[in-house]
């Protein structure tokens with residue numbers, strides 16, 4: 001009988017868990033779908049500045065839903081504002097873009113405001129529960145000077161996420177002041193990250209989490225445990241949309257970091273990092289995932305259902321790894337000093353800002369060379385039986401880039417010409433020209449032509465030949481298959 005009762009009890013527990021998972025899945029699905037309705041239409045790409053979000057905050061002044069407060073000034077004198085919404089007991093502080101070039105969650109925050117203002121869309125009960133049980137304090141774009149330059153660090157050249165202890169930046173003083181004054185129960189530290197793999201898998205980490213450690217021993221107290229539980233909940237939801245593409249940072253303690261210190265000061269802190277999703281350079285899909293994951297987590301905070309999640313499942317999430325490149329070329333035959341050998345090439349396409357950091361172009365480098373069999377490329381070329389070579393410089397010199405753009409690039413590439421030279425008096429830099437839409441590598445006047453075998457540290461421009469015939473041209477890290485040519489898919493470089 002005893003056994004029977006306990007079995008029945010276990011059965012009931014299981015049923016409850018199953019139904020709560022089903023409920024949070026259902027909520028997440030609906031949030032994912034409704035995002036398009038509430039997406040802030042004025043933010044469409046990542047290099048927006050504070051001037052672009054100020055009108056979005058100003059238009060909410062006087063709206064009884066919000067209380068808007070100036071909480072201080074950046075080093076360069078930009079006013080930083082906090083938007084308060086809700087009247088509940090549980091206080092949640094969410095800040096974005098303490099690194100100026102990490103704006104995905106800033107976009108998602110304005111989508112969340114639009115959503116909170118909505119009605120008659122099936123979410124009225126959700127909003128009522130959320131705003132009755134929680135008070136949300138949003139600080140979008142904590143580092144506006146960095147955002148102005150699209151750089152990680154503040155105007156002072158300091159990484160404010162290593163300034164939580166010393167607090168030499170006004171932005172860190174502001175954040176510490178808010179944590180001290182509000183004593184939030186929960187904190188969301190919202191970032192973007194570079195390209196990582198999810199563990200050792202070929203998949204790139206689209207969202208990574210961290211339940212920051214408050215000591216070197218990586219202890220788990222109830223404050224940190226709740227952070228793990230929230231992450232476990234968000235991971236389950238995200239797996240439906242980005243299977244295998246959620247990861248977590250190693251939980252080493254960083255005594256200078258805000259995440260680590262906020263956790264130490266007693267606020268349950270969740271770090272969310274928006275990573276990479278192939279085919280989403282402006283991170284609009286990842287923005288939608290942020291919207292869904294954050295609102296789902298807030299729901300779990302509002303009814304305390306986060307405590308149903310098992311903290312140990314946190315460790316089932318793979319760690320961020322360095323196992324994936326944008327492009328891997330496999331098994332290329334390299335000819336050097338009259339000998340030949342096989343090598344793989346790992347290539348990444350890096351964004352470089354221009355036009356006052358309102359735009360970017362890609363610059364691609366060979367970042368590793370040799371055996372890369374444990375690594376993967378988001379894009380891969382099998383170069384078995386192909387020989388890698390530098391391309392040749394076309395003998396004609398051109399006056400400007402627009403002359404080059406009129407050339408038949410396919411014909412040039414077929415003949416092994418990857419480089420085109422500009423006249424010595426061409427002033428591409430003065431004109432702000434750094435790249436070309438032509439699939440060619442343009443050499444500015446006076447630039448020496450690259451020589452030797454393509455290798456480590458070189459710009460990723462080369463050809464792959466099969467039986468003496470060019471099969472692939474790789475120009476600035478973009479691959480062109482000459483048998484199936486699409487010249488508009490990449491970006492050439494002016495170097």
Ligand SMILES: [Zn+2]
Nearest residue numbers: 099102191192
């Ligand atoms: Zn960051």
